[in-house]
Amino acid sequence: MIFEKIYRLAQLGVSYKLKTLRPLGPPFQFSIEATNKCNFKCAFCPQSSPTHKDIRPVGNLTAANFYFFLKSIKELKHGNRTVSICLDGEPLMNKAFPDFIEIGNELGMMPRFSSNGKLLTPTVTDRLSKFSFLAAVDFASEPRIFDEIRGREGDFEIVLENLRYLISKAKDNPSIRLEIVDITHFSGEVDDVGSLAKMRALFPRDLPPNIQFWSRKFHNFGGHLKNGSKGNSPNHYKLCPYPWTSFHVTWDGDVVACGRNTEGKTVLGNIYRQTIMDIWRGEKYINMRRALIEERVEDIECCKECDMPYSASSGRWRTKYIFSSLLRR
Numbered sequence: 001m002i003f004e005k006i007y008r009l010a011q012l013g014v015s016y017k018l019k020t021l022r023p024l025g026p027p028f029q030f031s032i033e034a035t036n037k038c039n040f041k042c043a044f045c046p047q048s049s050p051t052h053k054d055i056r057p058v059g060n061l062t063a064a065n066f067y068f069f070l071k072s073i074k075e076l077k078h079g080n081r082t083v084s085i086c087l088d089g090e091p092l093m094n095k096a097f098p099d100f101i102e103i104g105n106e107l108g109m110m111p112r113f114s115s116n117g118k119l120l121t122p123t124v125t126d127r128l129s130k131f132s133f134l135a136a137v138d139f140a141s142e143p144r145i146f147d148e149i150r151g152r153e154g155d156f157e158i159v160l161e162n163l164r165y166l167i168s169k170a171k172d173n174p175s176i177r178l179e180i181v182d183i184t185h186f187s188g189e190v191d192d193v194g195s196l197a198k199m200r201a202l203f204p205r206d207l208p209p210n211i212q213f214w215s216r217k218f219h220n221f222g223g224h225l226k227n228g229s230k231g232n233s234p235n236h237y238k239l240c241p242y243p244w245t246s247f248h249v250t251w252d253g254d255v256v257a258c259g260r261n262t263e264g265k266t267v268l269g270n271i272y273r274q275t276i277m278d279i280w281r282g283e284k285y286i287n288m289r290r291a292l293i294e295e296r297v298e299d300i301e302c303c304k305e306c307d308m309p310y311s312a313s314s315g316r317w318r319t320k321y322i323f324s325s326l327l328r329r
C-alpha cells in the first residue's frame with residue numbers, strides 16, 4: 001500500500017503541475033454522501049437556505065450502493081485506505097450509517113465522516129466503538145452561540161454529553177480518531193484562539209493523540225457567505241487542485257465537482273451508469289479542468305462564486321496544509 005500511495009501521489013502531483021486534462025492516475029480521495037437530509041440549519045452552511053431542499057432530490061444512500069462504491073474504488077488501486085462518507089446533510093440521519101462503517105472496515109477501509117454530533121448518542125457510539133473510523137464534530141465554547149448559529153436551544157448540552165461519551169470510548173480504542181472542531185468564532189463575538197482553549201477545557205485533560213481539537217477555517221461554501229465571495233486575494237488566481245485529486249458522489253450516484261458543491265450545481269457523471277475512470281477522464285471533467293486552467297471560473301456553475309481560486313493568502317495553499325489534507329482524507 002505504501003508504494004501504491006507514493007506512486008499515486010506522484011501521478012497526482014505531476015498531473016496537477018502539468019495541468020493535464022486527463023490525469024495520469026485515478027482520483028486519490030473519494031467521498032460519498034450518506035444523505036442530504038439534515039437536522040440542523042447552520043448559519044455558515046448552504047443547508048440553512050430555505051430553498052436548499054428543492055434544489056436536488058432528497059434521500060439516503062443504501063448499504064448495497066455503498067458496498068458497490070467501495071468495491072469500485074478498490075479496483076482502482078488508488079493507494080488510499082481512507083474513504084469519506086460526507087458531502088451534504090447529516091450522515092447519522094441515515095439509519096444505515098453504522099452499517100457503512102462496518103462495511104468499510106470489512107473491506108479494509110478507514111471511513112471518515114463529519115457529524116453535527118446530535119445523533120451520535122451513546123447507543124450509536126456503542127455500536128461503532130469496536131470499529132476504526134475518523135469522526136470530525138463541530139462544537140463550541142459558548143452554549144448560547146452554538147445554539148444560535150448551529151442548532152436549537154438545548155443542543156449544546158446534548159452534543160457535549162455525546163462527545164464526552166465518544167471520548168471515553170476513543171480513549172480505549174486508538175483506531176477511533178476524533179476531531180472536535182471549534183466554530184464559535186463564526187459569530188464574530190470571540191477570537192478563535194481563546195475560544196479553542198475554552199472549548200478544550202470542557203473535556204478531560206490528558207487525552208491520547210487520537211483525540212484532537214482544532215478551530216474551523218470557514219470558506220465561502222458555494223457562494224453561501226455573501227460577504228466573503230471574492231476571497232482574500234481577488235487579483236491572484238490559483239488553480240484549484242480538487243479536479244485533480246478528489247471525487248465526490250451524492251447519495252444517488254451523481255459525481256459533483258468538489259465537497260463544496262453540496263447543491264449539485266455541476267454534475268460530471270453518475271457512478272451507477274458509468275465507470276469512475278470514464279467519468280474522471282470524460283468530457284465534462286475535461287471541460288471543467290480546461291475552464292479552471294484558463295481562469296474562466298464564470299463558465300463553471302459551482303466555481304463561479306467560490307473563493308478557493310482567490311484565497312492565495314490563506315493557509316489552505318501552504319504545502320503543509322495541502323499535504324496533511326491529502327493524507328487525512
Ligand SMILES: C[S@@+](CC[C@H](N)C(=O)[O-])C[C@H]1O[C@@H](n2cnc3c(N)ncnc32)[C@H](O)[C@@H]1O
Nearest residue numbers: 044045087088089090114115116217218219221
Ligand atoms: C456540510 S457538513 C456535513 C456533515 C455534518 N452535517 C456536519 O455538520 O459535520 C460537512 C462539513 O462542512 C463544514 N462546513 C459547512 N459550512 C462551512 C463553511 N462555510 N466553511 C467551512 N466549512 C463549512 C461543516 O462544519 C462540516 O464539518
Ligand code: SF4
Nearest residue numbers: 038042045047089116
Ligand atoms: S454544517 Fe452540517 S449540520 Fe450544519 S447545516 Fe450543514 S450539513 Fe447540517
Ligand code: SF4
Nearest residue numbers: 240258302303306308
Ligand atoms: S473552484 Fe471551488 S467550487 Fe470549483 S472545484 Fe474548486 S473548490 Fe470546488
